[in-house]
Amino acid sequence: MTFERIKIMKRPQAEPHYDWDGLVQEDRVHRFIYTDPVVFDMEMTNIFGGTWVYLAHESQIPNPNDFVTSKLGLRPLIITRDEKGTIRALYNRCTHRGTTICRVDKGNNRAFQCPYHGWNYSNTGKLRGIPWPNGYAEKLTKDEKYNLAQVPRVESYRGFIFGTLNIEAPSLVDHLGPIKKPIDEWLNRNPGGKVVLCEANRFKYKGNWKLAYDNSGDGYHVIYSHRSLVQTENRFDDEATEKGMSYYQTDPDALPIYIQYMGNGHHFKDKRPALKKRPGGLWAIEPLHPGMEHVQEKFRSMYGERAESMLDLAGSEPVNINIFPNLSLLGNHIQVFQPVSFDETETVWYGTKIEDVDGTLGEEALTDINALRMRTQEGFPNFGEVDDLTNFEQIQRGLTAPEDEWIYMNRGYAIPDRIQILENGTVKGPATDELFMREYIREWKRLMKSDLNIAIKREV
Numbered sequence: 215m216t217f218e219r220i221k222i223m224k225r226p227q228a229e230p231h232y233d234w235d236g237l238v239q240e241d242r243v244h245r246f247i248y249t250d251p252v253v254f255d256m257e258m259t260n261i262f263g264g265t266w267v268y269l270a271h272e273s274q275i276p277n278p279n280d281f282v283t284s285k286l287g288l289r290p291l292i293i294t295r296d297e298k299g300t301i302r303a304l305y306n307r308c309t310h311r312g313t314t315i316c317r318v319d320k321g322n323n324r325a326f327q328c329p330y331h332g333w334n335y336s337n338t339g340k341l342r343g344i345p346w347p348n349g350y351a352e353k354l355t356k357d358e359k360y361n362l363a364q365v366p367r368v369e370s371y372r373g374f375i376f377g378t379l380n381i382e383a384p385s386l387v388d389h390l391g392p393i394k395k396p397i398d399e400w401l402n403r404n405p406g407g408k409v410v411l412c413e414a415n416r417f418k419y420k421g422n423w424k425l426a427y428d429n430s431g432d433g434y435h436v437i438y439s440h441r442s443l444v445q446t447e448n449r450f451d452d453e454a455t456e457k458g459m460s461y462y463q464t465d466p467d468a469l470p471i472y473i474q475y476m477g478n479g480h481h482f483k484d485k486r487p488a489l490k491k492r493p494g495g496l497w498a499i500e501p502l503h504p505g506m507e508h509v510q511e512k513f514r515s516m517y518g519e520r521a522e523s524m525l526d527l528a529g530s531e532p533v534n535i536n537i538f539p540n541l542s543l544l545g546n547h548i549q550v551f552q553p554v555s556f557d558e559t560e561t562v563w564y565g566t567k568i569e570d571v572d573g574t575l576g577e578e579a580l581t582d583i584n585a586l587r588m589r590t591q592e593g594f595p596n597f598g599e600v601d602d603l604t605n606f607e608q609i610q611r612g613l614t615a616p617e618d619e620w621i622y623m624n625r626g627y628a629i630p631d632r633i634q635i636l637e638n639g640t641v642k643g644p645a646t647d648e649l650f651m652r653e654y655i656r657e658w659k660r661l662m663k664s665d666l667n668i669a670i671k672r673e674v
């Protein structure tokens with residue numbers, strides 16, 4: 215494979231001599247890492263470029279010539295599947311004068327025509343033709359420098375497509391390491407061990423992207439920030455006493471739930487030990503929104519003993535599987551963090567469907583299960599997410615005060631025997647600990663300090 219090694223031209227003032235060890239300490243970080251636009255610019259290369267970043271899901275482009283637009287940091291991309299099935303991450307940027315060539319979210323096409331002057335590219339990134347070629351001294355379609363830039367390394371893990379510009383990064387599988395196990399478990403409970411992504415539900419907040427990642431494993435805030443959601447979920451059903459995240463109402467550190475740092479910035483919040491392990495145990499904590507009881511009753515009368523485990527397929531698994539820097543699998547949804555600027559971020563939620571891979575569910579049950587899965591979005595993804603986004607915006611506001619410099623992430627720090635370092639190098643602690651923040655931000659610092667070997671690729 216040939217790569218174009220990149221030494222990016224930078225603004226003269228964009229080479230600051232940050233004291234990274236001063237900004238990111240053992241148990242606290244400086245406000246600059248959330249508020250400084252130059253730190254953000256560097257992150258777009260050293261983090262969103264330097265490590266594997268989630269780009270799209272294979273179920274969004276199941277057929278030859280399907281495509282979906284995405285981003286790698288701020289870089290606009292088109293994720294294509296060519297006629298032979300090869301997946302590429304093309305820069306959505308015309309090689310002529312730089313405009314985006316694809317301006318729709320998704321579709322099926324073998325080629326993309328630039329709307330500005332009509333240069334035409336195949337979905338492999340090759341320039342196929344241009345209007346009135348006699349106006350150029352050379353034949354542009356013969357010179358690979360006019361083919362679209364591509365992310366040089368694109369790999370999938372069980373349907374999740376990632377890319378990196380770092381040609382020295384380990385393979386995706388090695389990079390995921392121990393976090394593969396919870397991903398596998400999250401997928402394996404579904405027929406055929408897979409999910410299909412639904413359409414996106416998009417939010418935006420005025421705050422740094424790391425505020426969302428900091429929160430993704432935070433078990434300390436739940437009962438304070440989401441109290442109204444927990445109360446609402448438990449008010450809907452007369453018989454319910456423990457719906458949704460109710461288990462957080464008592465001291466969460468006294469429960470068997472835990473947070474585990476999984477290496478390379480990834481972390482895992484496992485709340486499954488708080489569930490009763492029985493068919494229907496997962497469905498039992500699912501808050502019912504009006505109309506859902508009807509399907510539940512239908513299942514129980516139509517399918518007898520099987521009903522409970524079928525309903526579990528619609529339930530939201532109580533895990534947060536956080537894959538640094540931009541992907542979270544939680545409940546039966548996935549969430550993608552998309553930076554926009556140092557103080558603006560999009561969080562995009564996708565519901566997931568299951569397929570009746572071996573024909574054991576039948577069409578009616580499958581439709582009902584997938585409808586119920588979609589309706590679980592009426593719980594946390596809509597009514598909990600807004601609580602979190604409000605916190606992120608208010609943190610960004612609080613951090614505008616320059617004299618009060620530090621953010622503490624020291625919950626659970628320096629308490630003897632509180633944290634376990636396991637044999638595979640992962641670190642485990644009680645549910646409310648901020649150990650996952652201390653660990654992931656150390657990985658962030660390592661990448662920010664690194665002189666990375668960044669490249670792009672073009673078809674030849």
Ligand code: FES
Nearest residue numbers: 308310311328331
């Ligand atoms: S900018 Fe695309 S053809 Fe000119």
Ligand SMILES: [Fe+2]
Nearest residue numbers: 436439440602
């Ligand atoms: Fe939250």
